[in-house]
Amino acid sequence: MRIAVLSPSLTKQAAEMAWAIQAAEMEVLDFSWDAAAEQLKVADAFVLLADSDETLTIPAAEALSALFKTQNAKGKPVLGLGLGGARFLVENGLVPGLYKNLIGLSLVEKQPPGAEPTEALIRLSEDYQYNAFTRTLSSRECLAVQQCGRAEFVIPQGLLTEIKAQGLNVFLYCDAEGQPLPGNNIAALSNKAGSVMALLAYPEQTILGRAIFQSLQAHLASGYREQVEPLYYWPRK
DSSP states (O other), X not given: OXXXXXXXXXXXXXXXXXXXXXXXXXXXXXXXXXXOHHHXXXXXXXXXXXXXXXXXXXXHHHHHHHHHHHHHHTTOXXXXXXXXXXXXXXXXXXXXXXXXXXXXXXXXXXXXXXXXXXXXXXXXXXXXXXXXXXXXXXXXXXXXXXXESOEEEEOOHHHHHHHHHHTOOOEEEBOTTSOBOSSSOEEEEEOTTSOEEEESSBGGXXXXXXXXXXHHHHHHHHTOOOOOOOBSOOOXX
C-alpha cells in the first residue's frame, strides 16, 4: 500500500508523517507540492500536508484537483491536513461531497498565518460516519493534535443539518474530559463516501493521532469501497 505525501515546506511534519505511515505498515511516496499528476497515479491514497499560506499556481492546483477527483472516484482515499490541506479540499469541492463537486462551504482563519504551533484535543462526533480514517478509533478517545493557527468551517445551515445527519462532521474539538467544546467545534469533515477527509490539524505527531493512519491501512487492506450518492443539498442563491 503506497501513500503519496505532498508537502510544500513542512519538513518536520512531513518527516513525522512518513514515520506514522511506515508505522502503520504502508509505504511512503514523497512528492513535491506541485508534482506531475502522472507521477502520483501510482499511489493507493493521498495525504496533502500544508500550512495556511502555501498556495499552488493555478495550473498546478487545477491538475492536482483533477487528479484527486479522478483517483478518488476509483476509491482511493484523500486526506487533507492543516489549514492549507483542508482548504484545498474545501475549495475544490471534495468535501463534503456535493453533486459534481460543487463548493458548499468555506474556511475562515481565526489567527494570522505563521502563528506558533499549539496543541488541541479532538474526538469523534457521537454519530460519526464509519469511514477510511476512523476504523480503529472509538468515540471515547481524545486525540492530541498540533495546529498552526486556528480556522473554522463556515457552513450554511441547510448543509450543516445534513452534514450532522450523515455524520460527516467526523471530528470535534473537545476538552480533556472529552466534552465537545461549545460553538463551532468541527475539526474535520468527510465526504459522504467516507473516502475524503479535511482535518484542520496535524495528527501524526502523537501516538493516538497515528491511529488515523492505522485506520487508513485497514481500509486499504480490506479493499472496501461503498458506492453512495452525493449530498442532496447544494448551494442556492
